[in-house]
Structure formats: C-alpha cells, structure tokens
Amino acid sequence: MEAFGLLLHGFAVLLTWKTLLLMMVGLVLGIFVGVLPGLGGPNGVAILLPLTFTMDPTSAIVMLSCIYWGALFGGAITSILFNIPGEAWSVATTFDGYPMAQQGRAAEALTAAFTSSFIGSLVAVLLITFLAPMISSFALKFGPPEFFAVYLLTFCSFVGLGREAKHKTVISMSLGLLLAGIGMDTVSGNLRMTFGSAELLRGINFLVAVIGLFGISEILLTMEERLALRGHAASISLRVVLSVWKDLPKYWVTLLRSSFIGCWLGITPGGAIAASFMGYNLAKRFSKDPESFGKGRIEGVFAPETAAHASGTAALLPMLALGIPGSGTAAILLGGLMVWGLNPGPLLFVEHKDFVWGLIASMYLGNVVGLVLVLTTVPIFASILRVPFAAVAPMIVVSCAIGAYAIQNAMFDIWLMLGFGVVGYVFKKIGIPLAPFTLALVLGNRAEDAFRLSMIGSGGNLKVFWSNGLVGSITTLAIVLLFWPVIDALLSRVGLSQGPRPAPR
Amino acid sequence: MKAAVTLAAVLCGAPAFAGWEPAKPVEIVVAAGAGGASDQMARMMQAAIQKNNLMKQPIVVSLKGGASGAEALMYMKSSEGDPNKVLIAYSLIYMLPLSAKIPFNWRELTPVSVIALDQFVLWDNSAGPKSVKEFVAAAKAASAPFKMGGTGSKREDHVLTIFLEQKTGAKFSYLPYKSGGEAATQLVGNHTESNVNNPSENLEVWRAGQVRPLCVFDKERISYTSKVTDTQSWADIPTCKEEGIDVQYLMLRAMFLPGKVTPEQQAFYVELFHKVTQTAEYKDYMEKQALKPIFITGKDMVQFLEEDDATNKALMTEAGFVAK
Numbered sequence: 001m002e003a004f005g006l007l008l009h010g011f012a013v014l015l016t017w018k019t020l021l022l023m024m025v026g027l028v029l030g031i032f033v034g035v036l037p038g039l040g041g042p043n044g045v046a047i048l049l050p051l052t053f054t055m056d057p058t059s060a061i062v063m064l065s066c067i068y069w070g071a072l073f074g075g076a077i078t079s080i081l082f083n084i085p086g087e088a089w090s091v092a093t094t095f096d097g098y099p100m101a102q103q104g105r106a107a108e109a110l111t112a113a114f115t116s117s118f119i120g121s122l123v124a125v126l127l128i129t130f131l132a133p134m135i136s137s138f139a140l141k142f143g144p145p146e147f148f149a150v151y152l153l154t155f156c157s158f159v160g161l162g163r164e165a166k167h168k169t170v171i172s173m174s175l176g177l178l179l180a181g182i183g184m185d186t187v188s189g190n191l192r193m194t195f196g197s198a199e200l201l202r203g204i205n206f207l208v209a210v211i212g213l214f215g216i217s218e219i220l221l222t223m224e225e226r227l228a229l230r231g232h233a234a235s236i237s238l239r240v241v242l243s244v245w246k247d248l249p250k251y252w253v254t255l256l257r258s259s260f261i262g263c264w265l266g267i268t269p270g271g272a273i274a275a276s277f278m279g280y281n282l283a284k285r286f287s288k289d290p291e292s293f294g295k296g297r298i299e300g301v302f303a304p305e306t307a308a309h310a311s312g313t314a315a316l317l318p319m320l321a322l323g324i325p326g327s328g329t330a331a332i333l334l335g336g337l338m339v340w341g342l343n344p345g346p347l348l349f350v351e352h353k354d355f356v357w358g359l360i361a362s363m364y365l366g367n368v369v370g371l372v373l374v375l376t377t378v379p380i381f382a383s384i385l386r387v388p389f390a391a392v393a394p395m396i397v398v399s400c401a402i403g404a405y406a407i408q409n410a411m412f413d414i415w416l417m418l419g420f421g422v423v424g425y426v427f428k429k430i431g432i433p434l435a436p437f438t439l440a441l442v443l444g445n446r447a448e449d450a451f452r453l454s455m456i457g458s459g460g461n462l463k464v465f466w467s468n469g470l471v472g473s474i475t476t477l478a479i480v481l482l483f484w485p486v487i488d489a490l491l492s493r494v495g496l497s498q499g500p501r502p503a504p505r
Numbered sequence: 506m507k508a509a510v511t512l513a514a515v516l517c518g519a520p521a522f523a524g525w526e527p528a529k530p531v532e533i534v535v536a537a538g539a540g541g542a543s544d545q546m547a548r549m550m551q552a553a554i555q556k557n558n559l560m561k562q563p564i565v566v567s568l569k570g571g572a573s574g575a576e577a578l579m580y581m582k583s584s585e586g587d588p589n590k591v592l593i594a595y596s597l598i599y600m601l602p603l604s605a606k607i608p609f610n611w612r613e614l615t616p617v618s619v620i621a622l623d624q625f626v627l628w629d630n631s632a633g634p635k636s637v638k639e640f641v642a643a644a645k646a647a648s649a650p651f652k653m654g655g656t657g658s659k660r661e662d663h664v665l666t667i668f669l670e671q672k673t674g675a676k677f678s679y680l681p682y683k684s685g686g687e688a689a690t691q692l693v694g695n696h697t698e699s700n701v702n703n704p705s706e707n708l709e710v711w712r713a714g715q716v717r718p719l720c721v722f723d724k725e726r727i728s729y730t731s732k733v734t735d736t737q738s739w740a741d742i743p744t745c746k747e748e749g750i751d752v753q754y755l756m757l758r759a760m761f762l763p764g765k766v767t768p769e770q771q772a773f774y775v776e777l778f779h780k781v782t783q784t785a786e787y788k789d790y791m792e793k794q795a796l797k798p799i800f801i802t803g804k805d806m807v808q809f810l811e812e813d814d815a816t817n818k819a820l821m822t823e824a825g826f827v828a829k
C-alpha cells in the first residue's frame with residue numbers, strides 16, 4: 001500500500017486555498033478553449049502553457065492538468081450542441097448527443113457526457129494509482145505487429161458491428177484511407193499524391209476534415225431543412241442532473257465495459273482515439289434495442305464518453321513512464337514537463353515521486369472540482385440552443401473557420417474545411433456514414449506504417465501477426481469481429497445464441 | 506554585417522536596447538514531433554529566455570513536424586519577411602530537399618547562429634551484445650532480419666545505418682519510426698536490436714539500465730565526465746573508430762529566420778541566442794544531453810553551412826538516397 005501513502009501525501013500538498021483557486025482558474029480556461037471547435041485540446045493547452053512558467057512546479061502541474069481536464073470536458077459541449085467534435089475522441093459523442101440536443105434534451109445529454117467523463121477518468125486514475133509499474137511494462141510489449149493488430153481490430157469492429165450497410169461502411173472507410181495517404185510517407189521518405197503542391201505536403205489534417213464534415217455540413221443541412229437549432233424550449237434546470245444520475249445504475253454494464261475498453265486502449269500508446277468508437281459500437285451491439293442508437297439514446301452518450309475519458313486519462317501513463325504521448329494534448333503536456341527539467345521516462349516514478357504523486361492527486365481533485373463546475377454550467381450552455389439559428393449559424397461558421405485556420409496557420413485549410421463541408425453534406429444525403437471515413441483518416445497512416453514496419457521486421461512473413469499470444473489474440477478477435485454478422489447468424493441457426501438478437505442481415 | 510553584430514552586442518549591455526525588437530510574440534518553429542531532441546531544445550530555450558527576461562515579448566514553441574519536418578521548412582519559406590518566426594534547424598535542411606525533392610533551399614532563409622552540435626551513438630538493448638565486436642558478430646550471424654530502429658527514412662539515422670553496413674559487412678533491416686522517443690521505447694521493448702539515437706533521446710532509458718551505449722560516431726570521445734549512470738559517464742563511451750568502425754557524423758542545431766528580414770532584425774536574434782548560450786539553463790542542458798556547445802554566426806556560419814551541406818550531400822549520394 002505504498003501507493004496509497006504517497007497519494008495521501010500528494011493530496012496534503014494540494015489541499016490549500018491557493019491551489020484550489022488555481023484549479024478553478026485552470027478548469028475555466030480549459031473549458032473555454034475546449035468549447036471553441038478546432039482550438040480545443042492541443043492548441044488551447046499550448047496557448048496557456050507559458051502562463052505556468054513563472055509558477056512553482058506544483059502549482060504549475062495543478063494548473064496544467066486542470067486546463068487539460070477542462071479542455072476534455074469542454075470538447076463534449078460542441079459535439080452535443082453543434083455536432084462539431086473538438087478532439088478526435090469526441091466524434092462518437094455526436095452520434096447520439098446531437099440528436100438528443102435536437103430533441104430538446106441538450107441538458108440531459110450534457111449531464112450524461114460530463115458524468116460519464118468523470119466515471120471514465122476516475123476508473124483510469126484508480127488504475128494508474130495502483131497498477132502503474134505493471135502497466136508501463138505492458139505498454140513496452142507493443143511493437144509494430146501489435147500496433148497493427150489494434151488498428152485492425154478497430155477497423156474490423158466498425159465493419160462487423162456497425163449498423164449501416166456493410167458496403168457503405170467499406171466505401172467510406174476506403175475513401176478515408178485514400179486521403180490519409182496524402183503527404184510524406186514515413187517508411188519510404190517519399191511524397192505521395194501531393195501533385196507538386198506545397199499545401200498538400202502536410203497531408204489532410206484530421207481536425208480540419210472533421211470540422212468540415214460534421215460542423216459545416218450540419219449547417220448546410222439545417223439551412224435546407226429550416227428546423228433544427230431553432231429555440232428549443234429545453235427544460236433547463238439542475239433537476240435534470242439528478243434525474244440523469246438516478247438512471248445511471250441502469251447502465252452499469254455499459255459504463256464498466258467502456259471504462260475497460262478505454263483503459264486498455266489508452267495504455268496502448270497511440271490507441272486512445274479508437275476507444276470511443278469501440279465503446280460506442282460494442283454498446284450498440286450488446287444493446288437489446290440497437291435500432292434506437294443514433295437517434296438520441298442516452299446510452300449512446302454514456303458509452304463513447306466513458307471510453308474516451310478513460311483512455312484520455314490512461315494515455316497519460318505511457319506519456320509519463322515511456323515519454324510517448326497518447327494524444328495531441330498529452331504531447332503539449334509532455335513539453336510542459338520538460339520545461340521544469342522533468343524528463344518523462346522509466347525513472348520519473350522513482351526520482352520525482354513528489355511530482356508524479358502530486359500530478360496523480362491533482363487528477364482526482366481536478367476531476368471532482370471539474371465535474372461540479374461543468375454541471376453548474378449545463379443550463380448556460382444548453383440555453384445557447386434557444387438563440388435563433390439565424391444568429392447562431394454565422395458564429396458557428398466563423399469559429400469553425402478560425403479553428404481550422406489555427407491548427408496549422410494555413411489559409412488553405414479553410415478552403416479544405418469548406419470542401420469537406422460539401423462532402424459531408426453529400427454523404428449524409430446519400431446515406432454514407434461519416435464515422436468510418438474519419439476513423440480511417442486518423443488511423444490510416446499509423447495502421448499503414450505499423451503494417452509495413454511489421455513486414456520489414458519479419459522479412460515479409462504474415463505469420464508475424466500470430467507470433468505471440470498478445471498479437472495473435474488481438475488479430476484473431478479482429479477477424480471474428482469482421483465476420484461477426486455471419487458468425488452470429490450461424491450461431492442462431494444452431495440455436496446457441498441467447499437472448500433477442502437482430503435479424504441477420 | 507559583422508559591425509552590426511558587434512554594435513548590437515555593445516548596445517545590449519544596457520537595458521534600453523536601441524535597435525529593432527519584436528512587437529509580437531515570437532514563435533520557435535520545431536521541425537519534429539513532440540518530445541524529440543529539437544522539441545526539448547526549443548523548450549529549454551523558451552524557458553531560458555523567459556526566466557532570464559531576455560526578451561519583452563513572450564516566446565512560444567510551435568510543432569510543425571508534419572511530413573517528416575517538411576511542414577516546418579515550407580512554413581518558414583512562406584513566411585518571408587516575418588521576423589517573429591525562428592526555426593530550430595538540423596540536418597533535414599540539407600537532406601529533405603535531396604531525398605524527397607522538397608522545393609526548399611536553406612540559402613533562402615536568414616541564418617542566425619549555430620548553437621550546438623549533436624552526437625550520434627550506437628545503442629543496443631542491455632540484454633544484447635556487450636561490445637561493438639560482439640554486436641557486429643551477432644548481426645552477421647542473425648538468421649532473421651537484424652533490426653535497426655531510427656527516425657524517418659533516408660535521413661541521418663538511415664545514412665548511418667547504411668555506412669555501418671558498408672564498414673562491417675553486416676546486414677540491418679532499418680525500421681523508420683516517427684520519433685527518436687519511439688525508437689528508444691521500441692529498443693527497450695526488444696522490438697528492434699539497436700538504434701543510433703542522439704544522446705538526449707536515449708538518456709532516460711540508459712539511466713534506467715534498459716539500453717547500452719556501444720560507441721559514439723565522432724572523432725573524439727564526448728567530453729563530459731560526470732557519471733550519468735551508476736558506473737558510466739558520457740566520456741566512457743568509446744568512439745566507433747576506436748572499436749574499428751570508422752564512421753563519423755555530427756549534426757548541427759542552428760537557428761534561422763525567414764528570408765528577407767532586415768539586418769537589424771537579424772542582429773537582434775544573433776544577440777538573443779548569444780545570450781541564451783550564456784544562461785545556466787543552456788549550459789546545464791548541453792551537459793545533460795551531451796551536446797557540443799558552439800556559437801557560430803555571420804560569415805563563419807555561412808561557410809560552416811556550405812561545408813556541412815557538401816558533406817551531407819556526399820553522404821546522401823553515396824548512400825543512394827538522392828531522388829532522381
């Protein structure tokens with residue numbers, strides 16, 4: 001129980017009025033930058049990082065990690081209210097969160113998102129507290145074949161478990177993979193599909209695409225349909241919070257499953273993004289009523305948010321113990337650590353105990369204080385939807401444009417964003433799902449690199465994906481999930497399947 | 506030009522600096538990902554400048570590691586005349602235009618100063634061979650591909666691997682990872698047999714006893730003699746030449762402004778980075794990360810760059826990495 005003693009010491013250091021005040025300031029700033037689409041997360045933390053340089057390390061850690069929490073909480077707000085995910089892992093939150101807001105249940109959706117974020121992070125922090133040394137050695141087991149297997153699992157679960165027609169999912173995913181190939185190819189060091197344009201060198205930035213695909217296309221659709229975003233008389237009171245909490249125990253399986261997926265993928269360096277998608281897909285698959293997902297089901301908010309935040313939090317562990325940031329925001333935090341001469345690595349836990357446990361303690365406190373803070377803002381944010389569409393739409397478009405520009409300071413990205421807005425509009429009209437497209441765009445490159453590195457390392461032998469227990473079981477699971485509809489149909493034919501299942505398609 | 510530098514140096518002693526000064530926050534542009542050697546160095550300079558009040562405007566680090574760093578180069582190129590952006594450059598300024606035909610030439614930027622030279626060390630897993638001789642023997646005897654991890658393709662790590670092959674006759678499978686940090690972790694996890702990371706990239710895992718330095722690719726040993734691990738200092742690592750592999754490579758770390766800035770603006774930054782090299786933060790960083798401190802500016806720098814460019818070009822050509 002050494003960990004417990006150290007943690008208590010960490011709390012003792014933190015519990016002063018000064019640090020609590022810094023915590024509030026950090027959280028409010030974090031929520032603020034999280035709410036601005038595109039600016040949220042990495043950029044926000046980067047802008048605020050220099051604020052902490054003049055502070056002592058403990059205050060600086062508290063402030064920074066609270067900015068981080070704030071940005072994480074804030075990202076859910078735009079996903080739900082405007083269908084604009086701020087970070088990669090907020091994409092799945094839009095699937096049910098946005099329909100809920102459309103039905104005037106914005107307050108409910110926001111409460112669900114914040115609460116499940118809290119639960120997910122809490123589970124992950126507990127894991128970090130008690131299993132840190134074990135987990136960092138687990139993360140070291142991941143070489144190129146293991147990484148590829150995880151990405152394959154994510155892609156396969158999408159095809160196998162998705163609600164949409166399989167061929168449309170595959171079309172959408174392939175287009176995403178194609179666009180992900182633009183730019184520099186790390187393995188060969190050559191440029192691909194840039195057609196001599198300097199703007200295309202960087203490749204297609206994921207966030208630019210997402211802001212266009214989800215945000216701009218939504219505005220286009222709304223303009224056409226003239227219905228949504230127009231002053232919903234949402235019930236806005238803190239009583240909503242209590243009623244959501246009362247229903248919480250009903251969803252314990254979903255919450256637990258998502259927390260588990262999140263923690264597992266979070267400690268896999270670089271796997272955090274996949275978590276929210278997988279949490280959502282599995283919740284849908286195991287639900288008694290999968291058809292209601294995507295139409296504003298509260299479980300569809302719980303599942304991805306819990307997984308996303310469990311993974312976002314667990315991703316801090318490989319960053320501290322191995323120096324590999326699991327997300328863009330974590331990468332900026334890593335830079336912050338180095339300013340104070342704290343080099344992340346295996347010895348950080350041994351040589352800078354005070355710092356590490358102070359950080360972990362601030363994760364607990366920041367999370368609790370953050371939850372209280374964001375819940376009190378629910379009515380304020382939900383009431384944004386009462387503002388008429390004509391007034392709110394231009395503001396959304398402008399902030400989308402600023403967000404897209406700010407990511408790489410490139411005017412080209414604004415045109416790209418508008419282009420993706422049209423693509424998103426067309427996709428929605430012809431019923432091609434956007435999620436596989438975005439997933440492929442964000443993971444395509446990594447999956448390709450991992451596959452090619454595995455092939456170089458094994459001399460071109462595909463058996464490398466079954467070369468040990470870890471990679472073998474992930475690969476096998478991936479293939480089972482890919483063919484799940486077929487397997488499921490076979491199982492129910494022999495009468496092995498239990499409980500109500502959707503009819504085989 | 507030289508007169509301007511001296512003039513600036515004299516004037517800077519007084520708090521009222523008469524020349525040009527940035528009126529906007531200054532951006533240090535990093536041509537690599539988070540946590541790599543360039544990023545660490547940029548953060549050190551950011552902290553050194555802010556803690557010692559070397560500049561009135563705040564300084565921010567912006568990571569432009571996309572397209573293996575080409576993003577940063579194109580960003581600098583397109584920022585012509587903007588004195589609020591300063592690039593922390595390394596050998597990619599010579600290599601990328603050759604291997605990937607990026608339309609970039611460092612002569613289009615304004616050189617400020619060379620601030621350090623970085624070493625390369627041959628590392629293996631601490632469970633692996635204990636000396637260069639054993640290492641080469643193991644590589645030659647291996648039946649499966651003998652894996653060398655590195656950062657990027659057709660770049661300094663890859664070039665060193667090719668030369669190791671030529672000098673030893675062993676065959677390596679080169680695995681290009683996205684960052685030096687990743688190459689370090691993959692070596693610790695036994696997914697590769699070796700890497701040629703900069704000292705800073707493997708420092709933490711060396712101190713944790715997870716990797717072993719075999720030799721340093723330089724004419725002479727690293728000069729720092731204080732203990733890094735319980736038993737070894739940087740100076741205890743033999744040179745590769747001592748161990749029978751005559752391969753040497755030093756990499757510049759230099760600051761550049763975009764093209765077409767005024768001499769006053771250039772002089773401001775020359776002076777700024779000169780002051781940075783005098784800070785305790787810089788000196789501490791040089792020693793901890795085993796870098797060679799150096800400060801070259803003005804005409805000397807241009808001459809240094811021309812010579813360095815020629816060396817790199819020759820190496821790239823010999824390794825067969827120049828795109829047709």
